[in-house]
Amino acid sequence: MLLDNADSVATWVGELTGSWLDSCIELQVLITSILPTGMEGEVRVEIGPLEAADAVALYLERAHRAWADRTFSESEKPAVEELVVRLDRIPLAIELAAARVRVLPPRALLSRFEERLELLRSATPGRHGSLLGALTLTWELLHSREKTILSRASIFEGGFTYEAATEILDEDASKVEILDLLDGLRSKCLLQLDDSEPPRFQLFESVKKFADRELQRSGLQNETVRRHSAYFLSNSERHVERIEGPDGLDSIRWLKTERENLVAIHLRSIDLDPALAARAGLALAPVMFLEGQPPSETHLVETTLDAARRSGDPNLIIRALANRANMITPHGRIEAALAGVEEALALSRRVGNREREGHLLVHAASLYVRKGEIDPAAPLLELALEIGRAESEPLIEGIALMAQGTRELARLVLDDAERLYDQSLEIFRRHGFVRREGAALTWIAGVWTSQGRFREARRALHEALILSRQMESRTYEGNTLMNLGGVDLAAGRLDEAESYSIKSLAIHREMGNRHGEGIVIGQLGVIALERGDVELADSRLIQAESILKECGVKGFHAALLPFVAVMEARVGRLAEARRSLKEARDYFLSVNDQGSLSAANIVEGTLEVATARILASSQRNEAEALVERARSRLVAASSQESGNVGDLSKAIRLLRQDLDLWAAGSREPGPQAPAMGLRVGSAGAWFEVAGNERVDLRRRSALRRMFDALADKRLSSPGVGLDPNDLFELGWPGVQLHPEVAMKRVYLGIWALRNLGLTNVLLHQTDGYLLDPKLPLLRQNE
Structure with a gap:
C-alpha cells in the first residue's frame, strides 16, 4: 500500500497504519512524508536530491512536455546544468522551472533567480502548485524552536559547523538541544550534512x-547578524595569528572553509561598519595570497583598504596597505606596492608599532631588490634585523636574514647568500615556521643552481615542494615548480625542465601571477631555443620579455635578454640581437653582476657565429676569424670560477650548438632531421636512422618496449605524443614505483635512446614524447 504526502497527518497515519499492520501481518506500507510517523519498527529511508545527470534529464523531459518542439542546443546545456544545481536538484523545483520554459528559458530564469519563490508556480492548486507553497506548508509543520533555528541558519554562507551553530543559532538552548534540533531539520530534508571533517x-x-x-520577519535578524560577525571575526583573527606557526595548516584550512562567511561579513558591513568590513577583509588576506582570488572577490583588496581608511584605525590601515602591496606585486605593480608599504611604514612608526615596522622594513627591502635596486635595501634590512632581535621576534629576524640573502644572491655574492639563508632556515625550523622554511629552501636552491650544484638544488626544491603541498599553498607550489624547471634547464635536462615549467605556468595563470608567468614563459622559450625550434622560441621569448618589462622587474628582464639576443641572431635579426645584448650588459654593469656578464660574453659568441654565416660566402677568412673568436670564448668560460653558473651553462650549450653546426657545414641553426628516414625492426628489436649503422635493442628490453610503443604511436597517430606515465607502464609492465622514481626511469630511457642515435628524431611536446612525424618510418617485420 502507498500513502503519499502524509506530512500534515503523519502521526495520525502512523496510528492508523499500526492498527492495519496488527490485523494484516503480510501488509507492507510505503509512506511519503517529510515527518516520521513514529511507528514502532518504522524503517526510514531519506531521499536526497537527484544526481546531477538525472536532474538535467528530468528538466529536459518536463520541458519537452511543456513545449514539444523545443530543443536545447549545446550552448544552452551549461545553463541547464547550472539551473538544476541552483535548484538543489530537487524534483519539484525542477518540474516547476521546466513548466515555465516558454517564458523563462534557463538563462532567463537564472538572471531572475532571486525571484524564484514567486516565479516557480503552476496552474495546479495545492501543495505542488508552487515552490513557495511547498516551502510554506513545510514551514508550518515545524515547531517554534525549529523555525528559529532554521531562519537563523540562513545567515550562513557556504555552510556551518556544529560549533558555529551552538554560538549563533540559539543562545538559550543547550548544545545537545541544538544538535537535536539540527538533526530534526536534516531528517525533514531542510538541511544537508556533508561528510567533511568536521561535518x-x-x-x-x-x-x-x-x-x-x-x-527578516522575526525581528531576530540584527542580533543574528551581530552574533555571526562576532563569532567568525574572533575565530578568524585567532587563526590568522597562528598561520606562521606549527599549527598553520589547520588555521589555513579553517580560513579556507569559512571564506564565504567572511566575504558575507565584509560585504554587508562596508557601509554600516567599516572597521568590521576591514577586519573581515584582512582575515581573508592569507587565503587570497595563498590561493588567489576568484572573479567574485577581485574587489576585496581595494574595498578592504577603503574600509580601513574610513574606520580611522591606524593598525587596520597599516595591515590593509601591506595586504594590498602583497596582492598587487605579482601583477607587476611594484611601484604602487612600494608606495603603499612606505605609507604603512610611516604610519607604523607614528603609532609606535615596532613589530609591524619590522615586517614592513623587510617588505620594502624585498620590493627594492625585485626592482633591481639593491643598495636601498641594505639599511632597511639592518634595521629590521635589529628590531627582530630587540623585540624577541624570531619571525622578523628570520625573514630579514632571508631577505639579506636574496640581496646577496642578486649581487652574486653566493657564499654570503648561502650563509644568510642557512641562518634564516635554522630559525624557521626551530620555531616551526613551516611556510617560511619552504621559502628559505627555495632561495638556497637558487644559490646552489648559480654554483652549478644542481643535484643539491633539486633535492632542496623537492623538500620545499612537499612543504608547499602540505601547507596547501598554490602560490608557493607554483614558485617551487618554476624553480625546479629552472634548475633542470640550467642542468640541460630539457624534458624535465619543460614538464615542471608547464605545471608552474598553469598555477601562475590560475593565481594571476604575471611576474611568475613571465619567468616561466622565458624558461620555455630557452627550452625551445635549445631544441632548435626558433619559431616557437621567438614567440615565447618575446611574450616573456613583454610581461617582465610590464612587471617592472629589471633584474629578471635583464637576465632574459641574452637569450632573446640568441634567438634574434638565429633568425637573422642581428641589429636587434646586439641591442638586446647591450641592454642586458648595461644593467649587469650597473649592479656589478660579473656572473651574468660572463654569460653575456658567451652570447656574444653566438652573435659572432651568426655574423660569420652571413659573411661565409663572400668573406670566408673574416667569417672563420669570428668563429675562432667564439671558440676562444668557450675556452675562457671553462676556467670560470664564480658567477651564475646556471645562466652560463645555458649560454655555453647554445654557443656549442652554433659552433657544431658551423663545423658540420650547416648555415642554419636548429635540429637537422635525417633525410632517409627511420627503419624499425620487429617489436622494436632494432632501428636504423638515415642509413646509419643498425642499433640493436634486443638485450635492452625496457628500451626496446619504449621504442616499439613510440614507433606504433608514430604510425597510428603522427604528431601525437605518448605520456611519460604510459611510457613507464609500457617499458616496465607490472612494476610499482614511487611516481618520481618512475619518471626518472622514463627520462633515463629517453636519454639512452637519444644517445643511441635518436637525438634529432625523438622529440618532446606538451602531451609527451614522439618520433618526428615529418620523418618517414618503415617497419620491417622479420
Missing part, C-alpha cells in the same frame, strides 16, 4: 531564501 550543515538554496524571509 558541515548546509541549507538548500531555495530553503535558505525562504528562511531568510522568515528571519
Whole structure:
C-alpha cells in the first residue's frame, strides 16, 4: 500500500497504519512524508536530491512536455546544468522551472533567480502548485524552536559547523538541544550534512531564501547578524595569528572553509561598519595570497583598504596597505606596492608599532631588490634585523636574514647568500615556521643552481615542494615548480625542465601571477631555443620579455635578454640581437653582476657565429676569424670560477650548438632531421636512422618496449605524443614505483635512446614524447 504526502497527518497515519499492520501481518506500507510517523519498527529511508545527470534529464523531459518542439542546443546545456544545481536538484523545483520554459528559458530564469519563490508556480492548486507553497506548508509543520533555528541558519554562507551553530543559532538552548534540533531539520530534508571533517550543515538554496524571509520577519535578524560577525571575526583573527606557526595548516584550512562567511561579513558591513568590513577583509588576506582570488572577490583588496581608511584605525590601515602591496606585486605593480608599504611604514612608526615596522622594513627591502635596486635595501634590512632581535621576534629576524640573502644572491655574492639563508632556515625550523622554511629552501636552491650544484638544488626544491603541498599553498607550489624547471634547464635536462615549467605556468595563470608567468614563459622559450625550434622560441621569448618589462622587474628582464639576443641572431635579426645584448650588459654593469656578464660574453659568441654565416660566402677568412673568436670564448668560460653558473651553462650549450653546426657545414641553426628516414625492426628489436649503422635493442628490453610503443604511436597517430606515465607502464609492465622514481626511469630511457642515435628524431611536446612525424618510418617485420 502507498500513502503519499502524509506530512500534515503523519502521526495520525502512523496510528492508523499500526492498527492495519496488527490485523494484516503480510501488509507492507510505503509512506511519503517529510515527518516520521513514529511507528514502532518504522524503517526510514531519506531521499536526497537527484544526481546531477538525472536532474538535467528530468528538466529536459518536463520541458519537452511543456513545449514539444523545443530543443536545447549545446550552448544552452551549461545553463541547464547550472539551473538544476541552483535548484538543489530537487524534483519539484525542477518540474516547476521546466513548466515555465516558454517564458523563462534557463538563462532567463537564472538572471531572475532571486525571484524564484514567486516565479516557480503552476496552474495546479495545492501543495505542488508552487515552490513557495511547498516551502510554506513545510514551514508550518515545524515547531517554534525549529523555525528559529532554521531562519537563523540562513545567515550562513557556504555552510556551518556544529560549533558555529551552538554560538549563533540559539543562545538559550543547550548544545545537545541544538544538535537535536539540527538533526530534526536534516531528517525533514531542510538541511544537508556533508561528510567533511568536521561535518558541515548546509541549507538548500531555495530553503535558505525562504528562511531568510522568515528571519527578516522575526525581528531576530540584527542580533543574528551581530552574533555571526562576532563569532567568525574572533575565530578568524585567532587563526590568522597562528598561520606562521606549527599549527598553520589547520588555521589555513579553517580560513579556507569559512571564506564565504567572511566575504558575507565584509560585504554587508562596508557601509554600516567599516572597521568590521576591514577586519573581515584582512582575515581573508592569507587565503587570497595563498590561493588567489576568484572573479567574485577581485574587489576585496581595494574595498578592504577603503574600509580601513574610513574606520580611522591606524593598525587596520597599516595591515590593509601591506595586504594590498602583497596582492598587487605579482601583477607587476611594484611601484604602487612600494608606495603603499612606505605609507604603512610611516604610519607604523607614528603609532609606535615596532613589530609591524619590522615586517614592513623587510617588505620594502624585498620590493627594492625585485626592482633591481639593491643598495636601498641594505639599511632597511639592518634595521629590521635589529628590531627582530630587540623585540624577541624570531619571525622578523628570520625573514630579514632571508631577505639579506636574496640581496646577496642578486649581487652574486653566493657564499654570503648561502650563509644568510642557512641562518634564516635554522630559525624557521626551530620555531616551526613551516611556510617560511619552504621559502628559505627555495632561495638556497637558487644559490646552489648559480654554483652549478644542481643535484643539491633539486633535492632542496623537492623538500620545499612537499612543504608547499602540505601547507596547501598554490602560490608557493607554483614558485617551487618554476624553480625546479629552472634548475633542470640550467642542468640541460630539457624534458624535465619543460614538464615542471608547464605545471608552474598553469598555477601562475590560475593565481594571476604575471611576474611568475613571465619567468616561466622565458624558461620555455630557452627550452625551445635549445631544441632548435626558433619559431616557437621567438614567440615565447618575446611574450616573456613583454610581461617582465610590464612587471617592472629589471633584474629578471635583464637576465632574459641574452637569450632573446640568441634567438634574434638565429633568425637573422642581428641589429636587434646586439641591442638586446647591450641592454642586458648595461644593467649587469650597473649592479656589478660579473656572473651574468660572463654569460653575456658567451652570447656574444653566438652573435659572432651568426655574423660569420652571413659573411661565409663572400668573406670566408673574416667569417672563420669570428668563429675562432667564439671558440676562444668557450675556452675562457671553462676556467670560470664564480658567477651564475646556471645562466652560463645555458649560454655555453647554445654557443656549442652554433659552433657544431658551423663545423658540420650547416648555415642554419636548429635540429637537422635525417633525410632517409627511420627503419624499425620487429617489436622494436632494432632501428636504423638515415642509413646509419643498425642499433640493436634486443638485450635492452625496457628500451626496446619504449621504442616499439613510440614507433606504433608514430604510425597510428603522427604528431601525437605518448605520456611519460604510459611510457613507464609500457617499458616496465607490472612494476610499482614511487611516481618520481618512475619518471626518472622514463627520462633515463629517453636519454639512452637519444644517445643511441635518436637525438634529432625523438622529440618532446606538451602531451609527451614522439618520433618526428615529418620523418618517414618503415617497419620491417622479420
